Amino acid sequence: MKALLALLLLVLLGAARDPILVPEISQHEIQVRQGFKGTELLLFGAILTPEGARAAQAYDIVVVLSGPPRSIVLREKQKVAGVWINAASSDFRSAPTFFAVASNRPIADIVDERTAAIYELGLPWLQLSPIGAIDPDRQRRFAAGLVDLMRRQGLYQQDEDAVSVSGGVLYQARIDLPSTVQTGTYTAETFAISRGKVVTAASTTVEVRKEGFERFVAVTAERNSFWYGVFAVLMSVGMGWVAGRLFALV
Amino acid sequence: MDVYLPIANLSVNGLVIVGLGGLIGFLSGMFGVGGGFLTTPLLIFYGVPPTVAAASAASQVTGTSVSGVFAYTRRGGVDYLMGAVMVVGGVVGTFFGAGLFRVLQELGQIDTVINILYVIMLGAIGGMMGNESIQSLRAMKGGAPLPARRRRHHPVIANLPWRWRFYRSGLYISPIAPLLLGFVTGVLTMLLGVGGGFILVPAMLYILGMSASVVVGTSLFEILFVTMLATMMHALTTKAVDIVLAILLLLGSVSGAQIGAQFAQKARPEYLRLALAVIVLLVALRMALGLGYRPDEIYSVADL
Numbered sequence: 001m002k003a004l005l006a007l008l009l010l011v012l013l014g015a016a017r018d019p020i021l022v023p024e025i026s027q028h029e030i031q032v033r034q035g036f037k038g039t040e041l042l043l044f045g046a047i048l049t050p051e052g053a054r055a056a057q058a059y060d061i062v063v064v065l066s067g068p069p070r071s072i073v074l075r076e077k078q079k080v081a082g083v084w085i086n087a088a089s090s091d092f093r094s095a096p097t098f099f100a101v102a103s104n105r106p107i108a109d110i111v112d113e114r115t116a117a118i119y120e121l122g123l124p125w126l127q128l129s130p131i132g133a134i135d136p137d138r139q140r141r142f143a144a145g146l147v148d149l150m151r152r153q154g155l156y157q158q159d160e161d162a163v164s165v166s167g168g169v170l171y172q173a174r175i176d177l178p179s180t181v182q183t184g185t186y187t188a189e190t191f192a193i194s195r196g197k198v199v200t201a202a203s204t205t206v207e208v209r210k211e212g213f214e215r216f217v218a219v220t221a222e223r224n225s226f227w228y229g230v231f232a233v234l235m236s237v238g239m240g241w242v243a244g245r246l247f248a249l250v
Numbered sequence: 251m252d253v254y255l256p257i258a259n260l261s262v263n264g265l266v267i268v269g270l271g272g273l274i275g276f277l278s279g280m281f282g283v284g285g286g287f288l289t290t291p292l293l294i295f296y297g298v299p300p301t302v303a304a305a306s307a308a309s310q311v312t313g314t315s316v317s318g319v320f321a322y323t324r325r326g327g328v329d330y331l332m333g334a335v336m337v338v339g340g341v342v343g344t345f346f347g348a349g350l351f352r353v354l355q356e357l358g359q360i361d362t363v364i365n366i367l368y369v370i371m372l373g374a375i376g377g378m379m380g381n382e383s384i385q386s387l388r389a390m391k392g393g394a395p396l397p398a399r400r401r402r403h404h405p406v407i408a409n410l411p412w413r414w415r416f417y418r419s420g421l422y423i424s425p426i427a428p429l430l431l432g433f434v435t436g437v438l439t440m441l442l443g444v445g446g447g448f449i450l451v452p453a454m455l456y457i458l459g460m461s462a463s464v465v466v467g468t469s470l471f472e473i474l475f476v477t478m479l480a481t482m483m484h485a486l487t488t489k490a491v492d493i494v495l496a497i498l499l500l501l502g503s504v505s506g507a508q509i510g511a512q513f514a515q516k517a518r519p520e521y522l523r524l525a526l527a528v529i530v531l532l533v534a535l536r537m538a539l540g541l542g543y544r545p546d547e548i549y550s551v552a553d554l
Binding site: 014033035037070076077079085182218222225226228229232233238242 | 252253254257259260261269309310312313314315317320321358359361362366475481482484485486489491493494496497500501504505507508511512528541542543544545547548549550551552553554
């Protein structure tokens with residue numbers, strides 16, 4: 001009984017000693033409207049002791065921003081009879097449409113591989129939930145292919161120099177969202193890491209949505225596809241006709 | 251000038267798209283083809299998703315063919331009966347093409363099929379046109395008259411049953427031939443987002459043997475209706491018609507088409523045909539190389 005109490009006390013004390021992470025984002029809502037060229041998100045916040053004082057030790061900060069997941073088919077081209085065609089494919093149940101990892105120094109120096117894999121700290125540890133029979137080598141090849149493809153499109157990022165911590169209290173990270181981002185709810189998770197262990201984590205969300213005319217077009221194309229098509233046809237006929245008339249006058 | 255395309259989910263330079271439309275419109279006005287065979291690959295090259303590119307290119311071809319049809323109607327250059335028969339074939343072909351598109355998309359082979367179709371058709375037609383225009387240019391230089399064509403139309407065409415009279419085309423043939431031709435262009439319109447003018451015009455001239463004065467007008471007439479239907483089909487099935495992209499393309503191409511048409515009246519048709527043949531062959535060559543070379547992207551993503 002005494003031992004149990006002592007253990008409980010230890011746990012409580014341990015919990016009490018965990019620092020508090022207060023995360024914030026420059027924008028909680030990103031509006032995709034005409035002229036949207038992508039945006040830069042500033043993720044910042046403070047690490048404090050439970051008493052509200054400055055934390056005694058230095059923490060490493062890793063920020064992970066991930067977009068709404070979707071089910072995808074990833075196809076791989078191979079050369080068949082002299083022609084490059086889609087020869088193999090793999091299905092993934094939840095590939096994030098956007099995934100960015102920012103840290104204050106290389107992830108490999110902050111945590112060991114096991115911890116990185118558990119918390120998905122870094123692109124190599126992305127959990128993609130493959131569907132169907134799993135051959136580890138093949139899965140690894142496909143996952144690497146997806147990460148490489150998305151990375152070059154700017155939709156997957158890993159920047160090991162994007163977080164700056166000032167005075168051991170304030171941190172800030174910058175993450176670029178390209179114009180090709182999908183709409184939906186994005187989750188930003190911030191991890192404070194000390195001596196290779198995640199000591200505390202906090203998350204906030206960002207909503208990316210189309211607004212105004214862009215929203216109207218996207219919704220109409222989806223819900224009133226018949227009238228949308230009619231409008232597209234009428235518009236192209238009208239524009240061709242008007243141009244013909246105008247130039248006939250010249 | 252950055253413009254966000256709401257369906258393609260992408261920000262593009264609007265002036266580049268208008269310029270692209272203008273260039274394609276100029277070519278289409280000059281040569282009497284829709285120009286879709288250039289729009290789709292160029293848009294994909296610019297980063298627009300292939301399905302959105304094909305769907306929006308169809309509406310651009312509608313726009314460019316409208317003014318052409320009006321112009322040819324005034325000159326009596328449209329054989330409405332022949333056009334109507336081809337439109338019927340085209341409608342059936344569009345539905346068939348929509349089904350084929352979905353099946354190929356599920357198999358993941360749509361891009362390869364599109365590329366191979368482009369290479370075969372552009373190569374064959376470019377070769378045929380180039381050969382013909384070089385021969386006629388040589389004959390012009392040498393002063394020797396062109397050898398008379400041995401036959402009016404393909405013997406198979408003449409043997410088909412139920413012949414109809416097509417007065418304006420000067421033909422007495424079975425409607426099955428133009429019906430099939432319409433069907434093929436309908437399938438191609440749906441798959442490639444092209445109007446099919448670059449196939450229709452040579453096929454109407456050399457296979458059906460229509461009189462040259464109504465060929466371009468009638469092919470534009472058929473293309474107009476088939477691309478209108480294709481736009482509708484895309485809006486209903488793939489939901490990939492990007493109205494903003496279409497407007498940008500149309501702005502450029504409808505004006506480009508008018509300038510091209512005026513330009514065409516001053517140039518010699520033999521040179522025009524040779525130039526078109528060269529363009530068509532270049533596109534075919536580029537796509538053929540693309541099939542054989544290791545592509546930049548080995549992997550591609552599609553929604554499950």
